[in-house]
Amino acid sequence: MNCLICKQNCSITTINPLVDKYECTNCHTFYVEKGFLGQLEAFETKYGKTKYQLILNEMEKKSKNQIVVFVVDFEQPLVNIKDAIYLELEDLVGLAHIKTFDINSPLTYGS
Numbered sequence: 001m002n003c004l005i006c007k008q009n010c011s012i013t014t015i016n017p018l019v020d021k022y023e024c025t026n027c028h029t030f031y032v033e034k035g036f037l038g039q040l041e042a043f044e045t046k047y048g049k050t051k052y053q054l055i056l057n058e059m060e061k062k063s064k065n066q067i068v069v070f071v072v073d074f075e076q077p078l079v080n081i082k083d084a085i086y087l088e089l090e091d092l093v094g095l096a097h098i099k100t101f102d103i104n105s106p107l108t109y110g111s
């Protein structure tokens with residue numbers, strides 16, 4: 001199996017039907033909700049490869065430094081991982097300084 005982020009060989013374990021654990025020598029350990037994957041695909045379709053790659057870059061930076069769970073809603077994560085941080089696609093969009101963002105999930109915090 002290939003790493004979601006860097007496409008290298010990677011071990012992927014199913015944690016539960018909605019969450020996979022990735023163990024990549026490059027990106028280290030991270031978890032991905034299936035719903036987040038769907039959002040990521042929708043993002044690529046809508047905004048194109050360049051912006052999509054910026055998101056992947058942020059994912060790689062984060063997961064190299066700590067255990068990250070990529071979630072749809074950080075208030076309702078589908079898995080509980082000790083010492084992990086929970087990141088939504090919106091957070092990554094912010095970190096990547098991508099301005100155009102109107103993916104069809106409502107913003108959960110005030111703007």
Ligand SMILES: [Zn+2]
Pocket residue numbers: 003004005006007008010024025026027028
């Ligand atoms: Zn990787």
